Amino acid sequence: MRSLNSLQTDATTRARFVWLASRKLKNDGSRVGLAVLILTFVLVGAVSAQHRISLSGDLEGKIGYCKDCHGVSAQGFNGYYPIPRLAGQQPEYLQNQLRAFIEHRRTNNIMFNVAHSLSPAMLSALAAHFASLHPPPIGGAPRQLVATGRKIFEDGMPEVNIAACAACHGPDATGSGQIPRLAGQLYPYVIKTLNNWGKERGQNPTEPDTSAIMSPVAHSLNRSQIEAVAAFVSTLR
């Protein structure tokens, strides 16, 4: 188990050393000014170095924490609940979702707990980090559904008013801006998300958000169409 006090000890030790050194120089009058100058620089350096270390240490610690659930390369994990892939996700989308969790526009108690203490700087650093990861998809979806899923994804189903996912999510499902990447997303996660769209997202009717766009689509898809399209996107790299 890590000692949480190690960083503070370093700073204290440094400060004491500088103080002792300055006492030695104090007796020689002409060097007092120099000593004070050195002292100032060292202390400022010590404090800012500690600050830099703790900021990057914080980010590293937080990334590791996210990966405990979301997978060692954020590829997602089939826990009791399916935990989504974050790797390669659009940073704007990630930040929007974290904010939606914090503001309870998207209901998930665990993610609220995770997100509500994150600073804005941390939010954007995390989003940028996950966007940069590119592990292969976990896979595991039933293969026989993929062809149907591809058709729905690329062409839509105009007779039943289902838009082509590719129009917004891109032909390779990598998303863009606020529109999420779907490529490589977990099969059970996509199913659960589409099935429960209105139960989890857009929970503040006085503050409609980007989730409103998907609401008619999620409602129009039937169960087997959802499974097919989920299977398809889960295979994409």
Next chain:
Amino acid sequence: MKFRPPKQQCRSAVRSPAGVALILPAVILALSFTSPSAAQDNVSKEQADAKLRYCEVCHGVSAQGFHGYYPIPRLAGQPVEYLKNQLQAFVEHRRTSNIMFNVGHVLSPAMIDALTTDFNQLNPKPVGGAPKENIDEGKKIFENGIAAANVPPCASCHGPQAKGNGPFPRLAGQLYDYITNKLTNWDKERGQNPSQPDTSAVMQPIAHSLTEPQIKAVAAYLSYLE
């Protein structure tokens, strides 16, 4: 096996005075149903609304346009004739878009009528978001053209407020990156059947003559027009 009434009975029915009296209204009734597509060319308000909502999934709330993976254009306020021409172009592959072909080829004429009327009547604010530095230059190009490059003023066909008319599309409030994308790629997507040239041919030389900065300037200007 198709049922045929015995010939004798038929003949005798027609010949009798009662038969003639019955035939006339029957004929009138039949005539009112002769239009072959009449039965399937009705579209209910429910169906039209559902289709409209479907279009709005991609084209945005009130068809204002949407930045999907591709920029998806504003349809609000578009002239009916232009919209119908484009839908037909998609269906006939004169304008290439796999997604819009799929969308278009299942639409009945009555549905197209209903949709294009609905879109024409929508009037949301422009989505905006374009860079603003060169709007003035864009306005100049729109109103005066570029004589040196034989580019006529856009306003002369698209109208002084860029609201379009008949076959000429509305440009006011159109998405910035949609306009730049289209002008840059004009003949890669439109007029794809050389043996069946269409209205897109008009824009061909203009799109080619505009330089990239000019395209961006005029697109930015148009994207803010209401």
Next chain:
Amino acid sequence: MRNNGASLAILIMLCCALLAATAHAENLAIRNCTWCHGGSASGYPPAPALAGQRPQYVEKQLAYFHARTRDNPFARQYMWGAARNIDAQSARNLALYFASLPPRAANDGVPNLVGVGRTIYQEGMPDANIVACVVCHGPNAEGVRDIPRLGGLDYSYLKRRLEQWNQGYHAAAGPPMISIASKLSDDQAEALASYLSFVK
């Protein structure tokens, strides 16, 4: 004639014994397990409860014991020998059998730590980068697929597993468990183990 009769009788008896032995082979294996894991597989420290455990998890751990991958001192002392003759099919059968038994909570944790343990389990401790166990282990700590049931396992076993991961026995650990265990303080581990020992 009498010699032949006697030989035949002996032969028959041997065959019966052999048949009986084969028929009871699996029963024998199960009986062996219960010697340590308890008559209803509810555990007897240091052996954990197996009743109601996820079958995929049990199967996987038996394979690890058989291959000597899971290598903490207790595994070495007890399970390496126990699993030596368990092949894949037997492991599957055993796992299914244990999964079918009703779990019983050990109820041997520290009662006044249960509240803290429940909070850690259900909500995690985001400021300390400790994830909520519920996300993988389920709302009643029942597990799923190859993620084990923790509910009802005895306090000392749960605590010991977390300690073993911190002592470096990393082989055969579920993917995030080493990282998670490294962040838990002793107090937090005790609270979790206490809470879980009472979960039915």
